[in-house]
Amino acid sequence: MIRFENVTKRYPNQNRPALDGIDLNIDRGEFAFIVGASGSGKSTLVRLTIREEIVSSGRLLVGGHDLRKMPQRKVPQLRRQVGTIFQDFRLLPNKTVQQNVAYALQVIGRPRRAIRALVPETLELVGLAGMEKRMPHELSGGEQQRVAIARAVVNKPPVLLADEPTGNLDPATSLDIVHLLRRIHDSGTTIVMATHDNVIVDELKKRVIELEHGHIVRDEEGGSYVPKAVDNRDLDELEAERDDDLDEGSTVPPQDRPIGEVHALDEWDDDAEDLLR
């Protein structure tokens, strides 16, 4: 379904490539976690897959299409096949839950009849039945992420990419979200999830791909967040890092959060750039 062949990605004005000669194959119907420290290349991997960025060298195939050769006008077709969710939800603040989900179908020209059928069905699936008329600011973080998931899957894409989807959520809510993703996976959707969250990874026991400085350092089925033999100090650090993420349902931009999340700041900046592009 998604195949990286010796993929390298270099950003301009950066010495070290974000991804360096990655070989990776994710089959149809798989559920794979991408783990690794911030800056290890997780987000780059996601952005290459929806062709927000283009690989510098190597080959990246999604559903059999070589993204590097894909003409610009075909990119929207690709993105209809690949749902995406992010840490910051990216909902439209002036639209209701229902409108946010319907918007995704409207802008790709789906007929009104299909929208009327698909939106309630999807809201039901993500557990938001009865909240159709709420505005995003009236929802908790977990609920907002559910709206984002509904929007990502309402068009029934075969692939769902999740870039730190629980990064702004408390542990209990994070688990709920991941269980929802597992349900979506059970209906046949291929899911690739980049995450920091060891609890989630350990709980689901799915394939784990670990990135470090743009290299794959580990790829195991039924893996856990950290390799079996690990220094306890590392584990503590990871815990500490996670604790910083705990402010529940927070939509506070990372620059307003406690210091210590330096890497997340970089990611926020990247996202802001995307919006302006």
Add this chain to the structure above:
Amino acid sequence: MKPSVFADAWEGLRRNKSIAVSVILVTMISLYLLGVGLLAQRQVDQMKGYWYDRVQVSIYMCTDGALQPNCTGEAATQDQKDSVAAQLKDMEPLVKDVYYESEKEAFDRFKKDYKNSPLASNISVGDIPPSYRVQLSDPEQFETVASAFEGAPGVASVPNLRQVFAPLFRAINIVTGVMIGLAVLTLVSAVLLMATTIRQAAFTRRREIAIMKLVGASNRTIRTPFIIETIASGVIGAVMAVGLLWVTAWALFDKYLLHTQGAGSGYISTADVWIIAPFLLVGVVVLAIGTSTVTLWRYLRV
């Protein structure tokens, strides 16, 4: 096209009201200037067509005390007049019709043509020389006839109508040039303002655009509201410019010049505004589409 596309465009215009108004006004002014330039050119063409078709060779004869070098200070003799008349007769069929206008007739005609002018009261019989009014079968052959009588005995002057009109046409051409120059400058600012508006609108709607890109909306879906918005402000500006041109033409030609100088003297009218209006409208639509396409291509890559 889906109604939501127009709803988006309307929403965008409403949200950026002040900047939309400036686009409309600048477009209006530039198209107004352009329209004035075009109308001035139509006026020149119209006058050329009107006067050159009717061009008559006027052969003015000498009068007593005439100052023209060819005259000896005395009125042309009957012999000299007869000789001119005979020579004209020889030039048929180029000469279609000859009419002799006496001093008295010339005086009466002047009185009638310029009855509102203060000049009329200061003129007396004999101030305007008698003349042969010659109608040509081919007005282009003016020079041939004129040169034959230039300097003939008893002939005071053979004024060339084109020379009479040349300064007027030159003046109108200068006005046209200035108008079109200003129109080009204001059109450039209209285009830049359209581009700025689109960038600003794209910034205001960056969340929506980001999500549209994410869920795979086609470029056309993303860009159409911006293009419609730009076309709409351009067209509103153009319609206002046409209205203003109509009022100008109505006040200047239909109301003033036709009133004071009588109909059929080669002036344009409000009808000419309707002739140039479609060009202005089509022009502004093309400009709006071009500007928005280039701007969006630069600022809204997928």
